[in-house]
Amino acid sequence: MDHKRPRFPDQDIVLVVRNPHRAGALGKLLSAIGEVGALVGDLTTRSVSPYHSIREITVSVYDDDHLTQVLAAIRANTEAEVVETCDLVFARHQGGKIHCGRKQDIKLLSDLRYIYTPGVARVCRTIQRDPSKALELTGIGNSVGIFTNGTRVLGLGDIGPVAGMPVMEGKAVIYDQFVGISAVPILVDTKDPGEFIDTVVRVAPTFGGIHLEDIRMPDCFRIEDELIRRLDKPVMHDDQHGTATVLLAAVLTALRHTNRDGRRDLVCAQIGLGAAGFGIAKLLIQAGFKVLGVDRNESACARLENVGGDIATLEDAMARADIVIATTGVVGLIKPEMIQKGQIILSLSNPIPEIFPEEALDAGAAYAADGKSVNNALAYPGLFRAALDGRRKAITPAMKIAAARAISSLAGPDELVPSPLHPEVHKAVIAAATDAFKREEAKAK
CATH class of the missing domain: 3.40.50.10380 (Malic enzyme, N-terminal domain)
Structure with a gap:
């Protein structure tokens, strides 16, 4: 397995191609693209004449060098002419992705008086007398x-x-x-x-x-x-806590997939104690798991020990852990011979993980996944929505743990976590986080 590249190319490019309009020409073009390792996606026909067709062909490549290989293969092996290329990511970023909008329209002079001066002065005085009114009367x-x-x-x-x-x-x-x-x-x-x-x-x-x-x-x-x-x-560092929430959800799902749902007597190894790794380890501890941390940085190790984790070498952690989570960015760090039979392996570094899931499974892992689906967009929107709606002063560990359980509950049989586009996932996170905070409040009274 090539550890210098991701498993699949994921840089999407649209090629606008002028090709002879005759039998076999399109097949020859697609073969030339595939023979250099690119994937072909959507095809759209722009126009057809008696002699030529013009099509938009979406291809997935690894990087710009790979795209250059694709274009060279088309020139060398076909009669097609690439007349235009469009990087779909850059196309989506032209002019930026956001703008400052409005919720009110000004169509009449009275609208202007209500929204702005003189009417706005009364609203300002109300907020001056009671600053909490700003949460109701402003954005x-x-x-x-x-x-x-x-x-x-x-x-x-x-x-x-x-x-x-x-x-x-x-x-x-x-x-x-x-x-x-x-x-x-x-x-x-x-x-x-x-x-x-x-x-x-x-x-x-x-x-x-x-x-x-x-x-x-x-x-x-x-x-x-x-x-x-x-x-x-509420203040939240998403690289720590959003990632940790989704990773806890992934762990809960993996336990369910391996018939160990509900067990907290298992040992988790967190390899890499950067911001994400420390956040993951800390939330796992708060959720009741025993955590072994691995990192060369002494201050990172001390930070984990301060929240109840233990420190181990890579070899010791791999030998003892039931669940292994890696966030180091070091390609190939986990060798197949380190894998213990029945382990859960979550190697999360992108674009190339510490060990590919296929390698871990072949070496005896019961379950293995990479970081492609572990998207913190599953967590932070709902956590902040719950905090804002409830006028909370903080996003608590209980809210994150409840959110993780909600996310995991919506994962399908073949999923580690659901897609951020799942129609119910954000509602579920909001409801779970809100309920968790209410329970905390009730206990405090």
Whole structure:
């Protein structure tokens, strides 16, 4: 198995191709594309003449070099001419993915007087007398600020806040479409944690909740802890807690698929204690699992021990664990000979995991999956919706655990977790998180 590439090409390109209109020409073209390892998707015929046809052909390639190979193969082996190429991802980003819209129309002069001056002055005075009214009379109660400094973006590293904006816009689209929250990306141009914290605190009155995204370790821990202490509204670092919630759901599903549903006497190995790995380990501990952590960073290991985890070597963890979760980004870290019969292996690094699921299964794993389906978009929209609707001051561990159970319950027989497009999943997360918080409140009384 090629450990230098993902299992399947996933960069979608539309080729606009002018091809001779005769028997066998299209088949020859598609064969040329397939012979260099590209996948063919949709075909759309634009036009047909007695001599030529023009078609849009969607092909999936690994990267730009692979696309170059595809184009060369078409030139060398067919009479077709590629007249245009379109990268579907870049096409979706032209002009950005979000805009600032309105909920009210101004059609009459009276509309202007009600929405703006002079009518707005009475609303301002009402909020001045009772600041809590801002949650009812403005958009604050339905808004989340997405704050980043771009120091740890996806698998790209420190690319800066502006280069990270497409990620933040994507998060905002997800918030709006799935749960109706108005989310606003805020790019904070500093690497100093203190400056970042002060910036968020000063801007925080604009929003009902604070979503932290793509901030490097260990700054992300200090920033989140300090903002939770200083602000009276929900604050969540999604790379930790959104990911952890979905991963806990994945673990619960994997246990169900292997007839171990409900067991908490199992040992989980968390290999890699970065932001996501630590968040996963911490939530697993809070959910009642024993966790072994593996990391070369001593401070990361100490952080896990402080929340009740144990530290092990990679070899020891692989030998002892019933469930292995890897978030290291190190391709091929887990060797087939390390796998124990009956283990659950979740190797989550993208685009290439620590071990491919097929390799783990061949080596004796009872269940194995990669990170392709473990999307934190399953968790954070519903968690924040529940927090905003209930005027919660925090997103608690109980809310995350309840959300994970709800997500897992909707996974199909062949799924690790459901798709974020599942029609019921976000409603289920909202309901579960809301119920969990209400139970916490009742216990506290």
